[in-house]
Every structure is written in C-alpha cells, then in structure tokens.
Amino acid sequence: MSTPHYHYLQQYFSDLIASQQLVSGSKLPSEREIGEQFKLTRVTIRQALKNLEAEGLIYRQNRRGWFVSPAAxxxxxxxxxxxxxxxxxxxxxxxxxxxxxxxxxxxxxxxxxxxxxxxxxxxxxxxxxxxxxxxxxxxxxxxxxxxxxxxxxxxxxxxxxxxxxxxxxxxxxxxxxxxxxxxxxxxxxxxxxxxxxxxxxxxxxxxxxxxxxxxxxxxxxxxxxxxxxxxxxxx
Amino acid sequence: MSTPHYHYLQQYFSDLIASQQLVSGSKLPSEREIGEQFKLTRVTIRQALKNLEAEGLIYRQNRRGWFVSPAAxxxxxxxxxxxxxxxxxxxxxxxxxxxxxxxxxxxxxxxxxxxxxxxxxxxxxxxxxxxxxxxxxxxxxxxxxxxxxxxxxxxxxxxxxxxxxxxxxxxxxxxxxxxxxxxxxxxxxxxxxxxxxxxxxxxxxxxxxxxxxxxxxxxxxxxxxxxxxxxxxxx
DNA sequence: TTGGTCAACTGGTATATACCAGATAGTGTA
DNA sequence: TACACTATCTGGTATATACCAGTTGACCAA
The missing domain is CATH 3.40.1410.10 (Chorismate lyase-like)
Structure with a gap:
C-alpha cells in the first residue's frame, strides 16, 4: 500500500476540476456512486473528499451532496x-x-x-x-x-x-x-x-x-x- | 442521537486543555486507550481528534501520538x-x-x-x-x-x-x-x-x-x- | 558501553455494515 | 390547482474488525 487508495481518488477529482471537466458549482456523484465505480467503501471515499475539502477544491451542503468550489x-x-x-x-x-x-x-x-x-x-x-x-x-x-x-x-x-x-x-x-x-x-x-x-x-x-x-x-x-x-x- | 458521541469527546478534551489539566506539549492517551475508556470505536475517536486538530487545540506526530498544541x-x-x-x-x-x-x-x-x-x-x-x-x-x-x-x-x-x-x-x-x-x-x-x-x-x-x-x-x-x-x- | 534485534505500541488505511436525519421529487388527494 | 404525504436519495454517525508501517524501549550480544 505504497500510495493509499484515497490518494488516487483525490488525484482523480483534482484532475477533473483542473481540466474543467467538473466546473465550479457542479455536483459530484454521491459517495455511494463513487464507491460503486471505484470499488471502495464510503470511509475511504470520505477521506479523499475531506482532503479535497481541506484543499478548498470542493465543499459540501448538508445531505445534499458535494460540489466544486468557486474560485476564491x-x-x-x-x-x-x-x-x-x-x-x-x-x-x-x-x-x-x-x-x-x-x-x-x-x-x-x-x-x-x-x-x-x-x-x-x-x-x-x-x-x-x-x-x-x-x-x-x-x-x-x-x-x-x-x-x-x-x-x-x-x-x-x-x-x-x-x-x-x-x-x-x-x-x-x-x-x-x-x-x-x-x-x-x-x-x-x-x-x-x-x-x-x-x-x-x-x-x-x-x-x-x-x-x-x-x-x-x-x-x-x-x-x-x-x-x-x-x-x-x-x- | 441529538448530540453525537464525538462531540462529547471533543468537549471533554477541550475542557481538559482549557483547565490546564492537559498542558501544552503533553501527550493524549492513545486512540485505543480512549476507546476503551469511553466504549467507542477508533473511527468515532478519530473524528473527535481531527476536529480538535482543526480547532488547533491538538496536533499529531506520525505514529507517535496526539499532543496538545502550544499557543500560537x-x-x-x-x-x-x-x-x-x-x-x-x-x-x-x-x-x-x-x-x-x-x-x-x-x-x-x-x-x-x-x-x-x-x-x-x-x-x-x-x-x-x-x-x-x-x-x-x-x-x-x-x-x-x-x-x-x-x-x-x-x-x-x-x-x-x-x-x-x-x-x-x-x-x-x-x-x-x-x-x-x-x-x-x-x-x-x-x-x-x-x-x-x-x-x-x-x-x-x-x-x-x-x-x-x-x-x-x-x-x-x-x-x-x-x-x-x-x-x-x-x- | 555500544550497537543490533525484536516485540509491542502508535497512528494510518481499509472493508463491511447499519441506522439516522435532512433534502427532494413524485404521487395522490382534496 | 394546491398541498400533504411518502419513498428515495443524500450525507452524518457509528460499530466491529483487520492489517500496514513507523516509533519506541527492552533485551541481548559483541
């Protein structure tokens, strides 16, 4: 486990955002959908999402989903x-x-x-x-x-x-x-x-x-x- | 579950630090010890610890433990x-x-x-x-x-x-x-x-x-x- | 005394699962 | 049409468990 799974996920979404395939304000797939796609549990996915949140790339709305942050x-x-x-x-x-x-x-x-x-x-x-x-x-x-x-x-x-x-x-x-x-x-x-x-x-x-x-x-x-x-x- | 368990834990350590029973630089008990004491799993404990970290009250050293942050x-x-x-x-x-x-x-x-x-x-x-x-x-x-x-x-x-x-x-x-x-x-x-x-x-x-x-x-x-x-x- | 080995301890990462609670959209009724 | 109900979707919280990978200290050998 040289690079952890959540790290790949982080990179994946980070790239999508950098390349404008996910633009400011758009909604990410739900945690469960991401889990299905990548064969990972929600715990792992949330680790990645929280890191992206700390970077300022995404944010959440309570029980509505995760969204791409607008520019500061x-x-x-x-x-x-x-x-x-x-x-x-x-x-x-x-x-x-x-x-x-x-x-x-x-x-x-x-x-x-x-x-x-x-x-x-x-x-x-x-x-x-x-x-x-x-x-x-x-x-x-x-x-x-x-x-x-x-x-x-x-x-x-x-x-x-x-x-x-x-x-x-x-x-x-x-x-x-x-x-x-x-x-x-x-x-x-x-x-x-x-x-x-x-x-x-x-x-x-x-x-x-x-x-x-x-x-x-x-x-x-x-x-x-x-x-x-x-x-x-x-x- | 009106107030989540990790919230109690946060308050508990927050109070210990505020009252100087845990002073700057001192080590918290290990996650497993805390878990035994409070009958909680590590996932829940880490949620509390990470929140305290975000508040700036504690910090971690890789595989050494959690410590009380010095004043900024x-x-x-x-x-x-x-x-x-x-x-x-x-x-x-x-x-x-x-x-x-x-x-x-x-x-x-x-x-x-x-x-x-x-x-x-x-x-x-x-x-x-x-x-x-x-x-x-x-x-x-x-x-x-x-x-x-x-x-x-x-x-x-x-x-x-x-x-x-x-x-x-x-x-x-x-x-x-x-x-x-x-x-x-x-x-x-x-x-x-x-x-x-x-x-x-x-x-x-x-x-x-x-x-x-x-x-x-x-x-x-x-x-x-x-x-x-x-x-x-x-x- | 010095240095190496190793067991035990720490946090780091991950799976599988469950239920809670707010948000949303569709359904059916008045 | 207006509105209340409800099924479903979302993230939020939590349990139980397992193994990985640095850190540490005790012990032993040179």
Missing part, C-alpha cells in the same frame, strides 16, 4: 473597498442578509476599545453574506453609536462604508486586523449551513475614524475556501 | 521583525534548519517580478523553522542575487534581515502579502513530518528594497495552529 475572492482589506464592490469587481454576485440587529450593553473588551463605560449601549449587527448565492461569511459587529447617531435607522444590509460616507461624511481609515486559520465555531458553522468543525478563517477587525476613535469592531467567519487575503505594506 | 505565535509582518526576534519576544525558542540552497534559473514569474531575464540565476533557499523544537514552518525563497552579491557565502540559517542589515546596509521596506487557508501541499507536509492534506496556512511574500526593486520572494507553509497574523493598517 480576493479580499484586500487595506483598499477600504466594500464587500459589495470588490466581489462585484471580480465578477461575482454579492448579497447580504441581516440576521440580527439590536442595541446591547458593551462588554469589557468592547467598552475598553471604544473608550466608553462598560454596559453602555452599542449596536450589535449580525449578517450573512453570499457570493453567487453561496453563504461564505458570517459577520458579527459592534458599532459605536456615539459616533454614528441614528445609524440603527438605516438599511443595514447595505454596505456600511457607503452609509458612513453618505450620512456621516466618514470614511474607514486605520484598522487593526487579526487572522487565524481555525475551524468554525458552532454558531458560525450553523449560520453558514455547514457541519461544525470544518476549516475556516477567522478575522477580527477594528476600524478607526480619522481621529483614532473606534468606529466598529468586526468579527468575521469565512469559509476557508472562499477567500484569499492580499495586503500591501507601504512604509 | 503572533506574526506581525508589518513590524519587519525577524522570525527569531518575534518568536523569542513571545517567550518561545526559535531555531532554523537549512534544507537546501542552490543557484537556479529564474522561472517566468520570478523573472518578471525581479525584472531580470528568464533563466538568469537566482538563489533558492529552502528552510525549516521550529518553535520550541516543533517544526512549524517551511520556507521556500528566491533571492535576487544581483542586489545582494555574495549572499550565498553567508550562514543562511541566520536571520536574513540581519544579514541584510549587517552586510548590505539594507532593510526590508515595502512588501506584498497574500494569505490563503488551505491544506499543506505534499512537499511541505512531508518537510513538517505530518500527513499530507492537513490544514495549513500559505503565505506568499514579496519583499522590496527602498527603491521598489524585488529583493526576495518568499513562500511560507505554516502549521495552521502555530500562528496568528496581526496587521495594523495606517494610511
């Missing part, structure tokens, strides 16, 4: 472009769904960053964002209401950066970013409609105004295969 | 600190091993970036870097010899940024970074002594001189649990 979108945080804009520019179709919106008391971390007393109200916003109808990103953000009075009356499925510009004459300026490759926490996996424990990318972003005040704290949970991050550092 | 090091590319420096500052012990060093003809991409003819010599350097004796990072770099004559005679397990400063009075300045959460390619997994197909973080970095010339192109392959990336964007 390139996220360029330093450009200050909105999600809608950079997704559109790269030839995909973005959409946003608001899952929750409420005014909440600030916890310790939020309060400290925003330089407000613990328990003071902040606007919590919970959104799901799609690329070509595929949910790829869960966002949980805490917005500094003091700097943006009346923000809660806006349509918060819209791009925040556009609301900022239009209503408050503000723009994103400085930001602190933190990236971690890890599995998705249960709540995020659930919101994305995928099994918990699957690989993901977590981003924490702190947005500042031009006056070094914290405008917004953003926790993002991405499908790991949906995004590549590019950053240019210029001193 | 924080990599702050924009700070221009060397690997040795930031790892040391965070209380870990770094080391570097040179796996290969050779002069190679530039391929198309390298040549274009460095603005030299295709096939012109570049210095290829292949290193493995450790944190507390654990291999965490494979580096494959292409160095622009034209800008750094005699670089190949240096001790290339040393920090490159220090060599640059000492011998060439150069410093890292601008850089382009690209991050992708994906599984490790076979060559990198092999160099890290882990099974292929495990989750990882790939970084591509292009370093420029103060005069916008490409000094070095760097491909990094990290264990995904070994690193968190922080970046401050200041306009």
């Amino acid at each position: 979108v390139i996220y360029h945080p330093a450009s200050h472009l909105s999600f809608n804009l950079y997704v559109t520019e790269q030839g995909f179709s973005p959409s946003t769904e608001k899952l929750a919106q409420q005014v909440e008391p600030a916890n310790e971390r939020i309060a400290q960053l925003m330089n407000i007393p613990i328990g003071n109200p902040v606007l919590y916003l919970h959104r799901r964002r799609y690329i070509d109808q595929r949910p790829v990103l869960i966002e949980k953000m805490y917005i500094n209401q003091n700097l943006l009075p009346g923000i809660e009356e806006e349509d918060l499925t819209e791009s925040l950066s556009q609301i900022l510009k239009r209503k408050y004459q503000q723009e994103y300026r400085d930001m602190d970013l933190s990236f971690k490759s890890t599995s998705l926490p249960a709540h995020a996996a659930n919101d994305l409609g995928i099994a918990a424990g699957q690989p993901g990318l977590q981003i924490e972003r702190i947005n500042y105004t031009g006056h070094k005040q914290v405008l917004e704290i953003d926790y993002e949970f991405w499908r790991h295969d949906a995004v590549t991050i590019n950053i240019a550092i210029r001193d | 090091v924080i990599y702050h590319p924009a700070s221009h600190l060397s690997f040795n420096l930031y790892v040391t500052e965070q209380g870990f012990s770094p080391s570097t091993e040179k796996l290969a060093q050779q002069v190679e003809p530039a391929n198309e991409r390298i040549a274009q970036l460095m603005n030299i003819p295709i096939g012109n010599p570049v210095l290829y350097l292949h290193r493995r870097r450790y944190i507390d004796q654990r291999p965490v990072l494979i580096e494959k770099m292409y160095i622009n010899q034209n800008l750094l004559p005699g670089i190949e005679e240096e001790d290339l397990t040393e920090s490159l940024s220090q060599i640059l400063k000492r011998k060439y009075q150069q410093e890292y300045r601008d850089m382009d970074l690209s991050f992708k959460s994906t599984s490790l390619p076979a060559h990198a997994a092999n160099d890290l002594g882990i099974a292929a197909g495990q989750p990882g973080l790939q970084i591509e970095r292009i370093n420029y001189t103060g005069h916008k010339q490409v000094l070095e192109i760097d491909y990094e392959f990290w264990r995904h649990d070994a690193v968190t990336i922080n970046i401050a964007i200041r306009d």
